[in-house]
Structure formats: C-alpha cells, structure tokens
Amino acid sequence: MRVRLEDVARAASVSPKTVSRVLNDEANVSDETRKRVLAAMEAMDYRPHPSARSLAGNRSFVVAMLYDNNDNPASTYLAEIQDGVLEACDAHRYSMMVRPLRMRSDDFIRRLDALISDHHPDGVVLTPPITDYAPLLKRLRERNVPYASVSPQGDDGIGVRMDEQAAARAMVEHLLALGHRRIAHLIGIADHGASRWRLAGYREAMAAAGLPEDPALVVQGAFTFGSGVAAARELFALKSRPTAVFAANDDMATGVMWAAGEYGLKVPHDLSVCGFDDTPLARQLWPALTTVQQPSREMGRLAALQLLNVLRGRGPGQLVQVPFSLQVRDSTARVP
Amino acid sequence: MRVRLEDVARAASVSPKTVSRVLNDEANVSDETRKRVLAAMEAMDYRPHPSARSLAGNRSFVVAMLYDNNDNPASTYLAEIQDGVLEACDAHRYSMMVRPLRMRSDDFIRRLDALISDHHPDGVVLTPPITDYAPLLKRLRERNVPYASVSPQGDDGIGVRMDEQAAARAMVEHLLALGHRRIAHLIGIADHGASRWRLAGYREAMAAAGLPEDPALVVQGAFTFGSGVAAARELFALKSRPTAVFAANDDMATGVMWAAGEYGLKVPHDLSVCGFDDTPLARQLWPALTTVQQPSREMGRLAALQLLNVLRGRGPGQLVQVPFSLQVRDSTARVP
DNA sequence: CAGCAAATTGACAGCGCTGTCATACGTGCC
DNA sequence: GGCACGTATGACAGCGCTGTCAATTTGCTG
Structure with missing residues (x-):
C-alpha cells in the first residue's frame, strides 16, 4: 500500500503536522527532529500525494x-x-x-x-x-x-x-572585421523582440563603422527558411550585391545559403552568411553556419x-x- | 469565491452526489435531473477542482x-x-x-x-x-x-x-515509374521501427521490380542531416552512381541534396531525392522535397x-x- | 529561580470531491 | 394485494494533506 504522511509520522514518533513541516521546509523544526523525519521518509520511500497537497494547501504545484x-x-x-x-x-x-x-x-x-x-x-x-x-x-x-x-x-x-542587441552587433562587427562593407540584414517577424534587437544591433554596428544604412540591404523576412530564400533572391537581384548577409535567425540564413547555391554563389567565398540561434541545423550545414549561440x-x-x-x-x-x-x-x- | 459542486447541487436542488454523477457521466440519473444539473453547472460556470477529484476518486486525470x-x-x-x-x-x-x-x-x-x-x-x-x-x-x-x-x-x-512499409514501397515505386533503376536507400537508426519498415518497403519494391539488391546502394545513416551528407558522399564517390536516393527521413534527404550541390549535381535533373515524414522543411526546400506525409x-x-x-x-x-x-x-x- | 518570550510541537478541522451503502420509488408478476 | 426487482437519489465518511490555533518546552533575563 501507499506510504502516507501519517505513517512517516508514526515511524518518526512525531505528529503528522511536523512531518508536513519538514516536507515543506518550514521553519521552527528542531534539527534533531528534522533529521529524524527525513530519515524516516527516506527509509520508507515516502512520496507525498500531490493532489492531497494541492487540495489542503490551496496550491497546485x-x-x-x-x-x-x-x-x-x-x-x-x-x-x-x-x-x-x-x-x-x-x-x-x-x-x-x-x-x-x-x-x-x-x-x-x-x-x-x-x-x-x-x-x-x-x-x-x-x-x-x-x-x-x-x-x-x-x-x-x-x-x-x-x-x-x-x-x-x-x-x-x-x-x-x-543581450541580443549586443550579440547582433558583435556578429556584424565580425563581418566588418573580415572587410565586409555591403552587409545585408534579414529582419524577422516585425513585432518580435528578437527582430527588433537584432536589427538594432546591426544598425548600431554599421553606424559605429561609419556606414550609412542602405535601405535596399535591409529586407523584411519572417523567421522561416522560405522567407530567407525569398529575401536572398531580392538581394542577389540588386545591381550591387551585398558581400555578406546577416539573417535574424538560422532558418533564414539557411534559406540564404540555398538561394546562393541557386545563383551560383559559393559560400563563403563569394558570399558570407551568418544567422542567429545556433539551431542544431547550423552545425550540420555545409559550410557550417556562423551564428550566435543562444542557450x-x-x-x-x-x-x-x-x-x-x-x-x-x-x-x-x-x-x-x-x-x-x-x-x-x-x-x-x-x-x- | 470558487463555485463548488455543493453550490451546483443546491442550485439544482439535488444532492452533491447526483451532481458528481452527472459530472462523471455515470448511469442512473434521470434525463430530467441530468438536464437540470447541467444547466446549473453551465449557469454558474462550474469548474470541478482537479485535485479534489483526484484525491477522492483515486485517479489523477x-x-x-x-x-x-x-x-x-x-x-x-x-x-x-x-x-x-x-x-x-x-x-x-x-x-x-x-x-x-x-x-x-x-x-x-x-x-x-x-x-x-x-x-x-x-x-x-x-x-x-x-x-x-x-x-x-x-x-x-x-x-x-x-x-x-x-x-x-x-x-x-x-x-x-x-503502414510505413507500404508507404516506402509506394515511394520507391514512384521512382521506378520515373525510370530509375539504380535507387539508393539511406537507412535510419538501426533498431527503430521506422528504419526497418522503410528499408523493408524499399526492398519489397525493388524485388517486385526484379532488381537485385546492390549492397553499395544501401547505406546506414542516423536520421540526421549530417548522416545524410556523409552517406551521400559515399554514394557519389561510387563508380556507378545512383540516379535516385530514397532517404528514410527528410533530414537525411536534405543532407543528400546538400551533398549533391557540393558535387555539382542538380536536383532533380541529375539526381532524384526523396524522403519520409514531410517535415515543414520539406516544403520549404528548393526544390521542394518529394516525401511521405505522416500525420x-x-x-x-x-x-x-x-x-x-x-x-x-x-x-x-x-x-x-x-x-x-x-x-x-x-x-x-x-x-x- | 521566578517570569516571560520565543521556539517547537501537536490536535483538529476541513480542502472539494467520490465510494459505499442505504433508501425511496416505480414496475411487473403471480 | 404482495413481493421481487431495477432505477433514481441521497447520507455520510473519508481520500492525504495543511491551516489555524493551542499547548508545551526551551532559553533567557533580572
């Protein structure tokens, strides 16, 4: 049969209420008693009944x-x-x-x-x-x-x-350090914080590098692979293509890489691509994706x-x- | 305050037990009473307390x-x-x-x-x-x-x-109908049912078409993108390459498509690829992946x-x- | 060592529901 | 009419725990 709190109490020679106190880590239980009760619980492999706790204690856990x-x-x-x-x-x-x-x-x-x-x-x-x-x-x-x-x-x-903005900024600074100047950004779904912060970080880094924003290089996406492909196609059709694309997440970055293949652009030789999130996919891609790890x-x-x-x-x-x-x-x- | 079963009972002029019976869809409640109780529940927006039900009824829901x-x-x-x-x-x-x-x-x-x-x-x-x-x-x-x-x-x-085996068979029959004869199969993790059934379906279809199995065309994978890439590389290195690859899932099929790009093989012109599962990715790929939809x-x-x-x-x-x-x-x- | 506050422990009711059993009420049969 | 039986309903205890409050013990002060 199930071991109940009452059984533990008997085994430890205390009242049920005291066992309850120990169970709930309440104050005002002497160390000696607490130890004894814990030992009894352990010995009997006591498992409190969640429903009973909920009902009596007016909380659900x-x-x-x-x-x-x-x-x-x-x-x-x-x-x-x-x-x-x-x-x-x-x-x-x-x-x-x-x-x-x-x-x-x-x-x-x-x-x-x-x-x-x-x-x-x-x-x-x-x-x-x-x-x-x-x-x-x-x-x-x-x-x-x-x-x-x-x-x-x-x-x-x-x-x-x-700090997604700082992360995005660091990502773009990495591209800048590689000599890129025409750096595009794919934005995620508009009102998501992720989209805002990542865009802000991109802008911050570009501005800090003294590069004026080229509206043609900042394209709206939707966090999906498909939107990445579509946005990339737009970018590649530009008279003056970007040399790097920073996508607001890995799915879109993956889309960019696909589209690059479609256009005969070799990544990273002809085009640098990076994302955000470090999804499992990022490591598996070929070439493996530069991205921001979000734990x-x-x-x-x-x-x-x-x-x-x-x-x-x-x-x-x-x-x-x-x-x-x-x-x-x-x-x-x-x-x- | 919370509406309790007792309150519903009072409102419907029945005993709590009867309300309980209605709540639990038990027999032996007259239609008339049942209707009255249900109406009261509805009117009062009664929500049974799950913990109380669990405790008393010895079930957790x-x-x-x-x-x-x-x-x-x-x-x-x-x-x-x-x-x-x-x-x-x-x-x-x-x-x-x-x-x-x-x-x-x-x-x-x-x-x-x-x-x-x-x-x-x-x-x-x-x-x-x-x-x-x-x-x-x-x-x-x-x-x-x-x-x-x-x-x-x-x-x-x-x-x-x-019926995954029948699905796999149908998939391979589709390839056969397109004229393919050198059809490779990427197996998933060994002891998964999915891997077995899909392999069995592949074999069944090939055998039915009178094609002896070429062991070089049946490669072990692990359901991952990476394992798809690796397996595809093996296949492409073969003196006599397959013209079609049936991967046991979409992730591996995606890996095959990547590897194909790497080798300069155009999908589907130079190589047909198909998968299994119909993950969201499959639709977004370019070209979109032929696969089996599993609901x-x-x-x-x-x-x-x-x-x-x-x-x-x-x-x-x-x-x-x-x-x-x-x-x-x-x-x-x-x-x- | 009395006297008092703080710390520790316990008695008891009750959380909101359902299981068990008793009761009341037809219905059909000889 | 009397009896057995099936259906519908209710009374009541109790599921396993915790909140409240009272009782007891401890520790400290003057």
Whole structure:
C-alpha cells in the first residue's frame, strides 16, 4: 500500500503536522527532529500525494508553460525551452504543463481563463512572442498568477534575457572585421523582440563603422527558411550585391545559403552568411553556419527557476541575463 | 469565491452526489435531473477542482507522454505528436504531462517508477523509439499503468500506426515509374521501427521490380542531416552512381541534396531525392522535397484517444491505422 | 529561580470531491 | 394485494494533506 504522511509520522514518533513541516521546509523544526523525519521518509520511500497537497494547501504545484504555436520561429527553440523549464520544475518537485495559445485568436483570454480555472497553475512561464502580449500580462496580474518570461521586451518582469542587441552587433562587427562593407540584414517577424534587437544591433554596428544604412540591404523576412530564400533572391537581384548577409535567425540564413547555391554563389567565398540561434541545423550545414549561440534550454531553466523562487517564497525573483557566444564557423570569410 | 459542486447541487436542488454523477457521466440519473444539473453547472460556470477529484476518486486525470530526448529523429516530429496528444487530452478534460526519458541510461526504470509514484498518471502515451523498449512495457504492466503507443513495432498493444512499409514501397515505386533503376536507400537508426519498415518497403519494391539488391546502394545513416551528407558522399564517390536516393527521413534527404550541390549535381535533373515524414522543411526546400506525409499530430491525437477510451471505461481500445500520402514535389524527376 | 518570550510541537478541522451503502420509488408478476 | 426487482437519489465518511490555533518546552533575563 501507499506510504502516507501519517505513517512517516508514526515511524518518526512525531505528529503528522511536523512531518508536513519538514516536507515543506518550514521553519521552527528542531534539527534533531528534522533529521529524524527525513530519515524516516527516506527509509520508507515516502512520496507525498500531490493532489492531497494541492487540495489542503490551496496550491497546485503546477507550472504552465505558455507558447504561441501559431507563428513561432523554430520549434526546436520551444522544445529546448520546454526541456529547461521541465528540468527546473522537476528539481523542485513541481510539475509542468504545456499550453499552446494563439495570440492572434480572439478567444485568447477566454482560453487563458479556462486554463487558470481548470488547472490552477501556481505560476506560468511565458515564451516569445507572447511574453509581450499586453492583454495576457494584464489578465495574469488580475488573476494574481505569477509569471516569468523568456526574453521579454519590457524591463519590469522577472525571467531571463540575453543581450541580443549586443550579440547582433558583435556578429556584424565580425563581418566588418573580415572587410565586409555591403552587409545585408534579414529582419524577422516585425513585432518580435528578437527582430527588433537584432536589427538594432546591426544598425548600431554599421553606424559605429561609419556606414550609412542602405535601405535596399535591409529586407523584411519572417523567421522561416522560405522567407530567407525569398529575401536572398531580392538581394542577389540588386545591381550591387551585398558581400555578406546577416539573417535574424538560422532558418533564414539557411534559406540564404540555398538561394546562393541557386545563383551560383559559393559560400563563403563569394558570399558570407551568418544567422542567429545556433539551431542544431547550423552545425550540420555545409559550410557550417556562423551564428550566435543562444542557450535556450538554460534560459528556460533559469526563467522557471526565477518563477519557482517566487512560488516558494524565496524572495522576489529577478530578470537574469545570460551570456551569448559567437559561433564563428565556415560560412563567413574575408571579403573577396 | 470558487463555485463548488455543493453550490451546483443546491442550485439544482439535488444532492452533491447526483451532481458528481452527472459530472462523471455515470448511469442512473434521470434525463430530467441530468438536464437540470447541467444547466446549473453551465449557469454558474462550474469548474470541478482537479485535485479534489483526484484525491477522492483515486485517479489523477493526467496522461503522461513519454519520449526519448536522446537519440530522436526530428524534434518537430515529437512536438507535433505532443500537440495531438494535448488536443485529445484537452477534449476530455485530462491534463497532459511530458516526460523525457533516456532509453540508454541505466536508471530508466527508476525514473519511470519515480514518475508513477510522484505523479500517478492514469495512463501514458509512448512515442518511438521507446514504444518498443521491453523493460518499459513490462514495468508499466506490472504497475498496472495503461499505455498507448505511436508507431509500435509489436501488434499487441493499443495506439496508432501507419503502414510505413507500404508507404516506402509506394515511394520507391514512384521512382521506378520515373525510370530509375539504380535507387539508393539511406537507412535510419538501426533498431527503430521506422528504419526497418522503410528499408523493408524499399526492398519489397525493388524485388517486385526484379532488381537485385546492390549492397553499395544501401547505406546506414542516423536520421540526421549530417548522416545524410556523409552517406551521400559515399554514394557519389561510387563508380556507378545512383540516379535516385530514397532517404528514410527528410533530414537525411536534405543532407543528400546538400551533398549533391557540393558535387555539382542538380536536383532533380541529375539526381532524384526523396524522403519520409514531410517535415515543414520539406516544403520549404528548393526544390521542394518529394516525401511521405505522416500525420504526426493526428497520430498523437489518435493514440491518446485510444488511451482515453480505456481510461474512461469505453471498452478496450485498439491499434488504429492512419493512411499515408505521397507528396510528389520537385525533387524527383524522370531518369536522365 | 521566578517570569516571560520565543521556539517547537501537536490536535483538529476541513480542502472539494467520490465510494459505499442505504433508501425511496416505480414496475411487473403471480 | 404482495413481493421481487431495477432505477433514481441521497447520507455520510473519508481520500492525504495543511491551516489555524493551542499547548508545551526551551532559553533567557533580572
């Protein structure tokens, strides 16, 4: 039969309430007692019943990860974040629930409400692009559900962030150092923070190098392979082609490389290409893609950790920053 | 404040137990009463408290989806299955929990036990390749946890399956119809059902066409882009190159197309390439990839549905089959 | 060593639901 | 009419834990 808290209590010769206190890491338990209780738990392989804890304690020990499965960049990105969130939840014996939500749909809030009413998550983790969806944030605050974000645009919440603008700037500086001057940029989906920051970094680096922006070299994309191909075709049709293309993510960069092949341009000899994200694909490409590594898994983990700190009453939680790292590989070279 | 079952009971002038019966779709409730209760629930926007239901009813209303995040084919494949499972669970007000598990690790069973003891899932959905991991299945049966599988190799369980062998055969027959005779095959990870079935379909089609198998044309891969590139290089180095390559999945097929570019081979003019899975990438490639569409999302949904049928006492559940469909696109053409 | 605050522990009710069993009410049969 | 039986409903306890508050012990002060 299942071992219950009561059984542990008997074994440790304490009251059930004391075992509960130990289980929940509460104060005012003597070291001696705590040790004894922990030993008994260990010995009996005690597993608290999550439903009973939820019911009595009025908390669910559930963290929901919200994402937009409609227009999302790379799904491997989300999968990695999910993995990280899961790891953090596991470490603190919370369980994770994933909830796809469509930002564009008009019943977004209704679905959010249903999620809250049906599952009572103790908190939620938000992933781009819904990290910045105002009605969502508003409703979460109204319903008093704590949240942490991965790569939010605002500065007020808690969660995790990477300095994408600095990373983009570093990427472009790398191209500049290779002698490139006509450097194109493919923008991602317009209102995503990722697109803004990466564009800003590109501009910053170009301006710092004293290069005026050539509007023809800055092309709108949509984070997809296809949009990368399309944008590249536009660029290659230009009278004066760029010698390097910095795409706002790896999928588009891959598209650029394809289009280059189509045009008989050898990468990196005739054209340098670089991306952002360091998806698994980037390493597998030939030539391997120069890109920015974004530690998605770790970011998911850290965001969840901040949330858990709040949920477990360990202070307010912060907006932590993770470092980026340039992965210089074979797709960028000195200007011909 | 929260609306409780008791409140609904009062509103409908029945006992709490009767409301419970209606909630759980039990028999022996008169139509008249049932209608009245449902109306009250609706009017009050009643949401049963999952923890209370779990605790009292000794079931969790949780379905866990198990997957191997170690050597998995395309992660978008898993994400799609997850989406389908989630949809089915939602439809029946179950919640879904995802659990990565490493088949190769020696604490696999311990982790499985922990999952069961900690979260008490009512049932689990298994995804390839752990669908066929005997110790897992054994333990699940021992602990009396129902499960349904996506693409299991065995015939005894419940879940969903596609006739991958027939699909592979159809794919190769398509190449044969285009006049190809030297058709290569890239095999996926050895013990995966997917690899076996696709290879078997290839052999079946070749044999039916009276073509003896040329061992040099059947190359081991690992479902990855990189392994596709490597295998293709081997093939292209052959004195007598294949005119078509059937890769066991799209990632490897993409690798083949890259390698083709490297060797100056135009696809499909000089080489036909086809894959399996119809990943999003396949459509975006240029030329777009001929492949087999596997309705992963739907398969996830159906597998979960079979499991839910069992959990909800709706009979035994079956191994249902979904149809495949050949997506003939631009990467295959008549033999030169 | 009394006297008091702080630290530690426990008794008990109750979270919101369902299982079990009892009860009430027809219905059909001899 | 009396009885057995099936259907519909309800009373009640209890699932395994935690919140509240009271009781007890400890440590310190003058």
